[in-house]
Amino acid sequence: MTTYKAISSVLRPVGRSTLDLFQVIGKIFLFVVETLSHFLRPPYYWKELTSSIFNIGYLSLPVVGLTALFTGGALALQIYSGGARFNAESVVPSIVAIGMVRELGPVLGGLMVAGRVASSIAAELGTMKVTEQIDALKTLSTHPIKYLTIPRVLATTISLPILVAIGDIIGILGGYLVAINRLDFNGSVYLTNTINFLEIGDITSGLIKASVFGFIVAIMGCYHGQNSNGGAQGVGKATINAVVSSSVLILTANYLLTELFF
Amino acid sequence: MISIKNIKKSFNQVNVLNGINLDVAKGESMVVIGGSGTGKSVLLKVILGLIQPDSGEIFLEDQSLSHIGREQFLARFGMLFQGGALFDSLNVWQNISFRLVRGNGRINAKEAREIAEQKLQRVGLKPDILELFPSELSGGMQKRVGLARAIASNPEIIFFDEPTTGLDPIMAGVINELIREIVVEMGVTAITITHDMASARAIGDKVAMIHNGIVQWTGRITDLEKSNDPYLIQFLKGSSSGPIKLTS
Ligand SMILES: Nc1ncnc2c1ncn2[C@@H]1O[C@H](COP(=O)(O)OP(=O)(O)OP(=O)(O)O)[C@@H](O)[C@H]1O
Ligand SMILES: [Mg+2]
Numbered sequence: 149m150t151t152y153k154a155i156s157s158v159l160r161p162v163g164r165s166t167l168d169l170f171q172v173i174g175k176i177f178l179f180v181v182e183t184l185s186h187f188l189r190p191p192y193y194w195k196e197l198t199s200s201i202f203n204i205g206y207l208s209l210p211v212v213g214l215t216a217l218f219t220g221g222a223l224a225l226q227i228y229s230g231g232a233r234f235n236a237e238s239v240v241p242s243i244v245a246i247g248m249v250r251e252l253g254p255v256l257g258g259l260m261v262a263g264r265v266a267s268s269i270a271a272e273l274g275t276m277k278v279t280e281q282i283d284a285l286k287t288l289s290t291h292p293i294k295y296l297t298i299p300r301v302l303a304t305t306i307s308l309p310i311l312v313a314i315g316d317i318i319g320i321l322g323g324y325l326v327a328i329n330r331l332d333f334n335g336s337v338y339l340t341n342t343i344n345f346l347e348i349g350d351i352t353s354g355l356i357k358a359s360v361f362g363f364i365v366a367i368m369g370c371y372h373g374q375n376s377n378g379g380a381q382g383v384g385k386a387t388i389n390a391v392v393s394s395s396v397l398i399l400t401a402n403y404l405l406t407e408l409f410f
Numbered sequence: 411m412i413s414i415k416n417i418k419k420s421f422n423q424v425n426v427l428n429g430i431n432l433d434v435a436k437g438e439s440m441v442v443i444g445g446s447g448t449g450k451s452v453l454l455k456v457i458l459g460l461i462q463p464d465s466g467e468i469f470l471e472d473q474s475l476s477h478i479g480r481e482q483f484l485a486r487f488g489m490l491f492q493g494g495a496l497f498d499s500l501n502v503w504q505n506i507s508f509r510l511v512r513g514n515g516r517i518n519a520k521e522a523r524e525i526a527e528q529k530l531q532r533v534g535l536k537p538d539i540l541e542l543f544p545s546e547l548s549g550g551m552q553k554r555v556g557l558a559r560a561i562a563s564n565p566e567i568i569f570f571d572e573p574t575t576g577l578d579p580i581m582a583g584v585i586n587e588l589i590r591e592i593v594v595e596m597g598v599t600a601i602t603i604t605h606d607m608a609s610a611r612a613i614g615d616k617v618a619m620i621h622n623g624i625v626q627w628t629g630r631i632t633d634l635e636k637s638n639d640p641y642l643i644q645f646l647k648g649s650s651s652g653p654i655k656l657t658s
Contacts, residue, residue: 284495
């Protein structure tokens with residue numbers, strides 16, 4: 149009997165949190181379906197969309213750019229030292245390019261934007277929830293999903309590929325700078341190698357990933373924000389949940405999409 | 411004008427509303443009083459359609475709300491939220507004219523600003539705050555801007571959720587007076603939730619006291635003192651002894 153109790157006291161929390169997890173996944177799924185259904189029906193709030201694109205996209209540029217610059221530089225050094233082991237130092241330009249464009253650009257860009265944007269969306273909407281602004285929206289005949297969620301989801305889904313495209317270029321530039329200054333590469337050879345090696349599919353697969361990651365970031369921010377409760381503490385929790393869940397989902401989706409494009 | 415019929419609502423097996431019945435006539439100002447946690451805010455949210463009741467119905471001029479549709483109802487309606495609930499990202503005139511520039515029969519920004527200015531004057535504020543954001547206003551000003559937003563589309567029905575809590579006595583008096591004036595001059599039907607008996611007397615024609623999930627007492631505000639309902643007497647006296655038990 150005591151062993152039964154001991155086992156159940158260990159297993160019960162596991163079972164409970166597994167059930168909770170499934171419940172949350174179901175709710176998020178419904179939230180996504182509802183959001184998508186609102187895409188198709190007017191009214192559309194263009195001003196909210198443009199200001200979201202500015203806040204989310206444009207203002208994320210420094211973060212994404214710096215991340216890409218240093219990642220590209222580090223990547224060049226790493227690949228050089230790895231390549232040198234079998235006299236293949238010349239692969240640096242092509243692997244930096246493919247690594248940035250197909251993988252690191254979208255993933256790191258997505259994670260940085262998750263940290264910056266999912267948190268701010270969740271905090272903003274969470275505060276609106278606890279100060280009754282979302283109720284006020286409803287009583288003023290405005291649907292919160294149309295007015296708050298759709299502009300943000302569209303803004304991240306559109307902005308992230310653009311950010312990542314810029315980040316790819318900056319990342320390749322970072323690799324280029326390190327290669328010609330530290331590793332004695334010839335600049336024009338480096339660039340020709342990069343351009344000749346990359347295929348259009350490398351670029352599009354990276355940008356499609358970025359778009360999906362953008363969608364994930366805004367959906368998680370909006371979902372956790374709009375469902376927060378319990379005052380300032382609830383808003384803090386919503387913010388954490390938004391960042392953690394969007395980061396994990398980005399990495400999961402990244403693997404699945406990579407399989408898809410493989 | 412508004413008939414609330416047998417509304418029941420429970421959260422996690424706890425009955426909050428146990429069959430509320432309440433009628434509010436056209437042009438009448440009804441004040442709802444009752445202890446903390448008795449479900450006054452839940453009742454308002456049920457009427458607004460923000461919370462789905464377990465059973466019961468709301469009628470607007472003998473038509474069930476489920477037939478009229480929420481959009482039609484909300485178009486005739488304004489609400490002042492407890493904390494003002496102004497939109498942080500919009501300035502004062504954009505807040506006041508929020509519905510006007512969005513709903514059906516939308517108007518352009520210039521007209522919206524003019525109407526916002528009129529409404530702002532109506533609540534006793536100067537037009538120099540039109541461009542300010544809610545975070546730059548005091549609590550009393552936010553309440554008044556919230557009031558201006560509630561009356562912006564000339565509603566027939568207005569709800570006030572605790573309009574005077576958190577304000578100093580003088581500002582509370584100003585808000586009470588404003589609400590009374592606006593209700594009379596616009597001829598609106600009003601429902602106000604409050605704990606503040608001075609406010610109730612200033613705003614209301616009628617009072618309903620909620621206790622144990624039902625309307626315990628209802629009558630004209632002038633009859634408050636004459637009632638011999640023990641629950642009401644205890645509430646008015648603010649006494650801890652009587653039939654109302656402090657359970658939680
Ligand atoms: N969304 C909800 N989920 C679960 N319980 C709720 C919810 N909303 C309200 N309640 C519960 O319903 C009860 C009544 O709450 P309500 O906010 O209506 O009280 P109130 O009469 O407005 O009190 P106060 O005067 O303090 O504002 C409370 O016990 C509250 O915990
Ligand atoms: Mg309340």
